[in-house]
Amino acid sequence: MAEIRLEGVTKAFDKVTAVDDVSLDIADGEFMVLLGPSGCGKTTLLRVLAGLEYPEGGRVRIGENDVTDLPPRKREIAMVFQSYAVFPHLKVFDNIAFGLRMRGLERQRIRERVERSAGMVELSDFLDRYPAQLSGGQRQRVAVARAIVVEPAVLLMDEPLSNLDALLRLTFRAELKKLVGELKTTTIYVTHDQVEALSLGDRIAVMNKGRIVQCDNPSRVYADPASQFVGAFIGNPPMNFLSGRVRRNGKGATVAIADHTVVVPAEVLPAGDGEVLVGIRAENIQAATEPFEDAVRASTQVVEPLGSHLLVTVSIGEQGLKVVTPADFPAHPNRDLWLRFDPAKLRLFPAGRPEDAVAAAS
Amino acid sequence: MAGAAVTRGRGGRLGWTPYLLLAPSLVFLAVFFATPMFQAFGLAFQAPGGGYGLDAVQRMFGDVRFGRALTTTLVLVVAIIPIQFALAMGMALVVNARLKGTDLWLYIFALPLGISELAAGIVWFSIFTEQGWLNSFLEQAGLIERPYVFLSYQHPALLILAIVLAEAWRATAIIMIILIAGLQGIPRDYTEAADVFGADAWRRLRYVTLPLLKPTIRVALILRTILAFQAFATVLALAGSATNVLAGEAYRWYQTLREPRVAAAYASLILLLSVASTVLFLALIRTDEERLA
Amino acid sequence: MSVVDQARAPGTGPSLNGQRTSAAAARRRRRVRRLTYVAAVLLSAWVLVPIYLITVTAFTPRRVSYQFPKPLVPTELSGETVSFFSHSAGVLPALGRSVLVAAITLGLSTLLGAPAGYALARHRFRGKEAYRLLILSTRAFPVVILSIPLAVNFITWGIYDTTISVALMHTALALPFTVLITSSVFVSVPRDLEEAAQTLGCTPMSAFVRVVLPLALPGLAAASIFTFVLSWNEVFAAVILTLRQRTLPALVLSTLSTSPLPFRFAGAFFLLAPSLVFIFVIRRYLLGLWGRVSR
Numbered sequence: 001m002a003e004i005r006l007e008g009v010t011k012a013f014d015k016v017t018a019v020d021d022v023s024l025d026i027a028d029g030e031f032m033v034l035l036g037p038s039g040c041g042k043t044t045l046l047r048v049l050a051g052l053e054y055p056e057g058g059r060v061r062i063g064e065n066d067v068t069d070l071p072p073r074k075r076e077i078a079m080v081f082q083s084y085a086v087f088p089h090l091k092v093f094d095n096i097a098f099g100l101r102m103r104g105l106e107r108q109r110i111r112e113r114v115e116r117s118a119g120m121v122e123l124s125d126f127l128d129r130y131p132a133q134l135s136g137g138q139r140q141r142v143a144v145a146r147a148i149v150v151e152p153a154v155l156l157m158d159e160p161l162s163n164l165d166a167l168l169r170l171t172f173r174a175e176l177k178k179l180v181g182e183l184k185t186t187t188i189y190v191t192h193d194q195v196e197a198l199s200l201g202d203r204i205a206v207m208n209k210g211r212i213v214q215c216d217n218p219s220r221v222y223a224d225p226a227s228q229f230v231g232a233f234i235g236n237p238p239m240n241f242l243s244g245r246v247r248r249n250g251k252g253a254t255v256a257i258a259d260h261t262v263v264v265p266a267e268v269l270p271a272g273d274g275e276v277l278v279g280i281r282a283e284n285i286q287a288a289t290e291p292f293e294d295a296v297r298a299s300t301q302v303v304e305p306l307g308s309h310l311l312v313t314v315s316i317g318e319q320g321l322k323v324v325t326p327a328d329f330p331a332h333p334n335r336d337l338w339l340r341f342d343p344a345k346l347r348l349f350p351a352g353r354p355e356d357a358v359a360a361a362s
Numbered sequence: 363m364a365g366a367a368v369t370r371g372r373g374g375r376l377g378w379t380p381y382l383l384l385a386p387s388l389v390f391l392a393v394f395f396a397t398p399m400f401q402a403f404g405l406a407f408q409a410p411g412g413g414y415g416l417d418a419v420q421r422m423f424g425d426v427r428f429g430r431a432l433t434t435t436l437v438l439v440v441a442i443i444p445i446q447f448a449l450a451m452g453m454a455l456v457v458n459a460r461l462k463g464t465d466l467w468l469y470i471f472a473l474p475l476g477i478s479e480l481a482a483g484i485v486w487f488s489i490f491t492e493q494g495w496l497n498s499f500l501e502q503a504g505l506i507e508r509p510y511v512f513l514s515y516q517h518p519a520l521l522i523l524a525i526v527l528a529e530a531w532r533a534t535a536i537i538m539i540i541l542i543a544g545l546q547g548i549p550r551d552y553t554e555a556a557d558v559f560g561a562d563a564w565r566r567l568r569y570v571t572l573p574l575l576k577p578t579i580r581v582a583l584i585l586r587t588i589l590a591f592q593a594f595a596t597v598l599a600l601a602g603s604a605t606n607v608l609a610g611e612a613y614r615w616y617q618t619l620r621e622p623r624v625a626a627a628y629a630s631l632i633l634l635l636s637v638a639s640t641v642l643f644l645a646l647i648r649t650d651e652e653r654l655a
Numbered sequence: 656m657s658v659v660d661q662a663r664a665p666g667t668g669p670s671l672n673g674q675r676t677s678a679a680a681a682r683r684r685r686r687v688r689r690l691t692y693v694a695a696v697l698l699s700a701w702v703l704v705p706i707y708l709i710t711v712t713a714f715t716p717r718r719v720s721y722q723f724p725k726p727l728v729p730t731e732l733s734g735e736t737v738s739f740f741s742h743s744a745g746v747l748p749a750l751g752r753s754v755l756v757a758a759i760t761l762g763l764s765t766l767l768g769a770p771a772g773y774a775l776a777r778h779r780f781r782g783k784e785a786y787r788l789l790i791l792s793t794r795a796f797p798v799v800i801l802s803i804p805l806a807v808n809f810i811t812w813g814i815y816d817t818t819i820s821v822a823l824m825h826t827a828l829a830l831p832f833t834v835l836i837t838s839s840v841f842v843s844v845p846r847d848l849e850e851a852a853q854t855l856g857c858t859p860m861s862a863f864v865r866v867v868l869p870l871a872l873p874g875l876a877a878a879s880i881f882t883f884v885l886s887w888n889e890v891f892a893a894v895i896l897t898l899r900q901r902t903l904p905a906l907v908l909s910t911l912s913t914s915p916l917p918f919r920f921a922g923a924f925f926l927l928a929p930s931l932v933f934i935f936v937i938r939r940y941l942l943g944l945w946g947r948v949s950r
Contacts, residue, residue, distance in 0.1 A: 072853045079854045085847035089869045102856030383774035394827035401804035456695045476930025478888030484923035485709045498724035592797045629800040
């Protein structure tokens with residue numbers, strides 16, 4: 001178990017900068033998720049941490065040691081690969097035992113630890129099989145067992161659930177959370193799935209184009225996105241963005257969205273006047289079929305019944321947004337609705353600069 | 363996606379590892395491949411007393427057997443290609459059709475891969491020679507009474523035919539493998555779409571498969587032509603001294619007549635012809651990408 | 656590694672035209688399938704009959720070689736021709752030399768070529784494409800143009816007419832194949848596996864030995880056999896580079912004009928027989944070998 005410190009890490013491939021001057025501190029025992037779209041640099045960052053890539057600039061520290069120049073085997077890490085990378089020519093037992101054998105542990109101890117780790121991932125009955133005889137999900141467990149059995153200081157995971165089908169993914173996610181929680185190992189987890197990130201992470205580092213855009217605990221990343229990019233990336237459905245114009249008066253400010261004016265609490269105001277993007281999540285919009293106070297009129301475009309709720313796509317003038325309502329709400333296409341945005345949940349972003357952070361990443 | 367394998371070293375990020383790994387092969391090829399190549403040209407243009415001259419080349423052109431060697435080689439090349447391609451294409455299509463027992467067909471078709479041109483030449487010699495199998499078969503079938511002499515300089519056309527058959531028999535497997543690899547690279551979707559729109563097997567072959575196979579065919583053609591220019595042991599085994607080819611002449615000048623320079627001249631000529639034909643094929647058979655570019 | 660991919664036979668696609676013509680389509684497909692079978696049988700005969708004939712010739716008494724007409728189904732079998740051949744002067748040593756040369760070629764080309772193949776498979780570096788192109792282009796060069804100057808060189812160096820000289824030449828011929836084949840064998844082993852081994856405590860070298868090598872072994876073995884057959888069959892360089900220390904093909908070729916028929920026929924059989932076995936052993940990898948070499 002160890003804390004990790006990345007200082008100014010930069011990694012480029014030919015002309016492409018995959019990781020651009022990234023600094024990150026990860027506490028001992030923390031579960032840190034690196035989240036972002038494909039190509040944002042999250043996997044590269046993980047591989048630099050692992051020692052599989054050598055950075056052009058910056059330092060990597062694990063615990064007390066500067067490990068930047070050390071090969072993977074000297075870093076006290078273990079890694080679960082996206083493809084599992086389970087050795088096809090070795091039995092499950094030998095796969096799991098691999099790292100322990102490399103360290104020269106004696107037979108009996110290896111057996112004990114392998115059996116214990118196999119038990120933790122429910123592979124005890126499969127130790128004698130070859131990977132080809134296992135399902136994808138079982139192979140993934142082998143990869144996890146192989147990583148935890150060496151009791152690493154840092155556990156690295158590269159999208160370990162992405163190759164599983166949707167149902168398995170759900171089950172494994174919960175199992176993984178429980179497992180890692182019991183082990184208390186410092187874990188870095190890479191994913192492009194924001195649901196996984198919200199569910200698993202103590203903190204989420206949202207990455208885009210080689211940089212960390214926001215690093216915070218899941219609820220803050222969700223409720224308080226640092227930029228339009230983060231707001232759109234996290235949450236399902238993504239955060240709604242409406243163009244508006246800020247007008248200040250003596251007491252506070254208002255934002256005009258189409259013909260409608262919304263009073264905005266002072267805390268969420270950016271500096272200056274002018275064009276803004278108003279961010280509001282679908283579940284923070286109150287909807288009714290009759291007009292009511294502070295509500296704006298919107299016309300219903302599409303109603304999607306999703307079982308537990310309705311996802312309603314509406315438009316205010318030219319702008320579209322999505323609203324979540326209870327399943328029995330009487331929404332119909334082409335019928336008008338009245339919407340009220342919860343002012344406490346509004347977030348304002350500078351217009352036209354989706355990747356700029358409103359506030360510095362914490 | 364991920365870049366180079368980790369080549370560690372303080373500061374040496376690129377690392378010398380890949381170059382170290384390549385070095386032995388490069389050195390070896392430089393000594394045993396590149397150097398002889400240039401030496402061959404050097405030899406061919408070496409004058410008897412040292413220095414350069416066209417002496418060896420002139421002797422090659424002036425030799426009475428040169429003309430026949432050249433024409434025989436060219437005739438062989440031209441004759442072998444279509445026959446071999448037809449056979450190889452047939453085999454490739456059979457294998458690609460995935461009938462029952464495909465593994466067996468593939469093994470049988472591929473057998474000649476391991477057969478040297480010398481062995482192939484002798485095998486077909488045993489067929490075409492006077493007391494050979496062909497004559498035996500014809501006699502037992504009642505078609506002839508006395509053995510027919512196929513392999514003599516008096517019947518050059520038959521000689522060529524025998525050589526072509528032997529070469530076609532031996533080397534078809536190589537072409538077949540290339541064609542199968544190419545066929546497997548063509549997505550099923552195309553022929554299935556053609557099937558849906560009414561094309562029968564023959565039309566599918568002609569209008570879908572063959573055009574998509576063009577790059578593969580071109581590679582196979584180039585390779586086979588280069589190999590054909592080097593035909594040697596097959597000719598010797600079948601024709602002895604009744605006819606000759608360029609490679610055979612190179613051998614004769616080196617071994618029997620002890621004139622390495624003239625032999626080198628022949629070798630250089632073979633190389634030139636190989637290069638010329640390669641360029642020709644590359645120019646004549648343009649793939650769609652190249653034409654559109 | 657499957658020899659032929661899971662494809663459907665031509666003519667078994669869906670049809671737009673509905674019930675009315677599906678019977679006709681089914682008939683067409685059956686006809687095509689039958690024709691394909693016929694073609695398969697004919698082509699097989701084309702390949703097998705000559706092999707059968709030479710085998711028969713090799714295992715019938717010597718006089719049958721001179722006999723006319725020969726019975727297509729042999730009336731008596733005998734090991735006389737084979738033993739005549741193997742006891743002829745120089746044959747057994749030549750056989751041994753062929754094996755030795757092929758073995759040295761195998762070892763040398765693997766030693767030189769496999770590291771290069773690994774570099775091509777795993778590393779990115781400047782000049783990679785140039786090297787690959789260089790290797791590919793060597794296939795275009797005739798053995799004729801290499802042998803003659805090399806013979807001259809070998810005389811100068813004093814190693815002319817030795818097995819090592821032939822082995823060196825054969826290695827030069829086989830090296831490009833070895834590089835390209837081993838390169839794609841290594842590519843087929845996912846890099847992930849090596850990296851996983853490295854995170855579990857292996858140095859790059861031990862990761863290679865423990866993980867890549869076991870998985871690459873079948874492909875490497877096929878490549879080795881391919882190289883062996885290449886060297887075993889090679890005749891032009893062998894006959895140029897040797898005088899008395901002949902390999903088997905060189906011996907048979909150089910005595911062609913004077914040797915009796917049984918000798919020649921038995922010689923052809925000896926040259927041919929091992930290859931039949933080899934091709935059988937590596938048949939699964941045949942397509943893989945080419946597909947890889949061409950990339």
